[in-house]
Amino acid sequence: MKEPKKYHIIQEYIKKRIQGGEYAIDSYLPSENDICKKFGTTRTTVRKALDELLKEGFIAKEHGKGSKVIARRKSLGLLTIKGFSGAIDYEVDTILTKKPDISTWDPVIAFALTEEEERSACVYFQRVRHINGSPVVLENNWYALNALEMIKPDDFIDGSFFKTLSQKYFIEVMGAEQELRAITASEEIAKSLKIATGDPILHISVRFRTSKPNLNLYGDLYCKTTDYPIRNTYFG
Amino acid sequence: MKEPKKYHIIQEYIKKRIQGGEYAIDSYLPSENDICKKFGTTRTTVRKALDELLKEGFIAKEHGKGSKVIARRKSLGLLTIKGFSGAIDYEVDTILTKKPDISTWDPVIAFALTEEEERSACVYFQRVRHINGSPVVLENNWYALNALEMIKPDDFIDGSFFKTLSQKYFIEVMGAEQELRAITASEEIAKSLKIATGDPILHISVRFRTSKPNLNLYGDLYCKTTDYPIRNTYFG
DNA sequence: AAGTGGTCTAGACCACGCG
DNA sequence: GCGTGGTCTAGACCACTTT
Numbered sequence: 001m002k003e004p005k006k007y008h009i010i011q012e013y014i015k016k017r018i019q020g021g022e023y024a025i026d027s028y029l030p031s032e033n034d035i036c037k038k039f040g041t042t043r044t045t046v047r048k049a050l051d052e053l054l055k056e057g058f059i060a061k062e063h064g065k066g067s068k069v070i071a072r073r074k075s076l077g078l079l080t081i082k083g084f085s086g087a088i089d090y091e092v093d094t095i096l097t098k099k100p101d102i103s104t105w106d107p108v109i110a111f112a113l114t115e116e117e118e119r120s121a122c123v124y125f126q127r128v129r130h131i132n133g134s135p136v137v138l139e140n141n142w143y144a145l146n147a148l149e150m151i152k153p154d155d156f157i158d159g160s161f162f163k164t165l166s167q168k169y170f171i172e173v174m175g176a177e178q179e180l181r182a183i184t185a186s187e188e189i190a191k192s193l194k195i196a197t198g199d200p201i202l203h204i205s206v207r208f209r210t211s212k213p214n215l216n217l218y219g220d221l222y223c224k225t226t227d228y229p230i231r232n233t234y235f236g
Numbered sequence: 237m238k239e240p241k242k243y244h245i246i247q248e249y250i251k252k253r254i255q256g257g258e259y260a261i262d263s264y265l266p267s268e269n270d271i272c273k274k275f276g277t278t279r280t281t282v283r284k285a286l287d288e289l290l291k292e293g294f295i296a297k298e299h300g301k302g303s304k305v306i307a308r309r310k311s312l313g314l315l316t317i318k319g320f321s322g323a324i325d326y327e328v329d330t331i332l333t334k335k336p337d338i339s340t341w342d343p344v345i346a347f348a349l350t351e352e353e354e355r356s357a358c359v360y361f362q363r364v365r366h367i368n369g370s371p372v373v374l375e376n377n378w379y380a381l382n383a384l385e386m387i388k389p390d391d392f393i394d395g396s397f398f399k400t401l402s403q404k405y406f407i408e409v410m411g412a413e414q415e416l417r418a419i420t421a422s423e424e425i426a427k428s429l430k431i432a433t434g435d436p437i438l439h440i441s442v443r444f445r446t447s448k449p450n451l452n453l454y455g456d457l458y459c460k461t462t463d464y465p466i467r468n469t470y471f472g
Numbered sequence: 473a474a475g476t477g478g479t480c481t482a483g484a485c486c487a488c489g490c491g
Numbered sequence: 492g493c494g495t496g497g498t499c500t501a502g503a504c505c506a507c508t509t510t
Contacts, residue, residue, distance in 0.1 A: 473505100
């Protein structure tokens with residue numbers, strides 16, 4: 001019944017090649033006319049596919065030059081470590097403080113789990129992000145084991161879970177919901193972030209939705225915002 | 237030299253009518269074919285115009301039914317009061333605690349002003365948002381007087397500055413940058429929000445960019461997040 | 473001048489919602 | 492069945508970038 005749409009086929013074809021590194025970042029895609037020939041279609045359809053990739057943040061269009069593959073940095077809320085002020089200027093190191101392991105769902109998760117997730121065991125891991133050698137974010141993560149095999153410590157690409165998902169599993173983060181609160185640091189958190197117990201801390205609970213049905217990523221973050229406030233940008 | 241683009245003309249035509257209330261919220265726009273006839277063009281062009289309005293968050297498309305005008309609620313960061321958890325369920329009251337008046341730029345503003353703004357006087361006002369009768373957000377706002385006349389207390393539509401801008405001046409908020417910090421409440425803030433001095437508070441500094449060149453809105457918010465955490469959602 | 477993306481025309485057929 | 496939006500074709504001309 002459901003005919004696959006041509007533009008969608010083209011879109012996914014190109015996306016896989018970007019995710020796999022075949023179309024490298026900062027390089028240009030084949031021209032619209034070349035893509036037309038390859039898929040035996042018209043520019044309208046090819047442009048629709050490219051428009052989708054543009055919306056998803058995989059490419060940028062340059063009039064007279066071509067469609068350039070860009071580092072995916074669509075501001076997905078505050079969580080992408082790139083969302084930090086000057087994450088590009090500063091050196092951000094990610095340390096895996098608790099290796100991925102099978103665990104039970106933690107009650108701190110601020111979102112209701114699906115029935116599917118309730119039934120499944122979950123994978124838990126913890127990381128601490130450092131800027132200039134000092135810890136700024138403590139991050140707990142969970143996901144349902146029945147939606148994705150257990151990730152191995154070596155699988156993290158540059159300490160990033162999202163990059164791993166994209167390049168190894170071709171899974172993209174599609175959206176997120178988050179809850180922010182200002183709280184005082186518990187003893188444990190204070191210790192991890194090298195601050196005093198009772199200092200104000202930004203607490204972020206987040207659920208990421210992915211392109212893989214049933215796979216959500218849950219996060220629980222504690223951010224020391226005194227030196228590095230959380231910054232983000234939205235645009236029309 | 238610069239030919240006005242047809243789709244852009246159509247886009248602006250419809251936008252003005254939505255902003256002015258001529259195309260009411262929850263009503264349907266004329267069909268694509270009707271718009272084609274009205275402007276003597278083809279569906280490709282009309283659909284391009286509608287796509288832009290879709291991206292801007294003015295309309296939603298419903299297959300088989302039409303294009304519906306929606307309340308503009310594009311998640312522009314955390315600041316739209318609608319970003320609060322259940323702002324639709326709870327009753328949000330906005331109280332103007334300091335009427336718009338000419339002032340000097342406050343040094344708490346976390347963003348660099350343009351030269352144009354530096355030269356201009358600025359308009360300052362303060363509001364407190366209440367949910368169920370209890371204060372949850374203290375909000376300071378500034379904008380350059382030379383970019384927009386001084387707004388009058390009666391001009392606020394439902395206590396909203398954005399609605400006023402849209403419906404009275406046809407100015408839309410195009411984007412925002414913000415900085416978030418967890419801090420402890422000063423005596424003054426504690427008093428306004430009826431909490432204890434030293435309680436953790438979420439501080440948000442924001443700059444809104446508008447469709448009117450040179451007009452930026454600066455905000456400085458203090459949010460009591462214990463009972464009403466800030467929530468927001470992103471989608472692919 | 474040649475190649476790229478941006479806009480636009482004038483059609484066609486399909487999938488969805490509703491009476 | 493009819494009107495709506497969704498997809499697609501096969502062209503055309505324009506604006507921008509590079510050689």
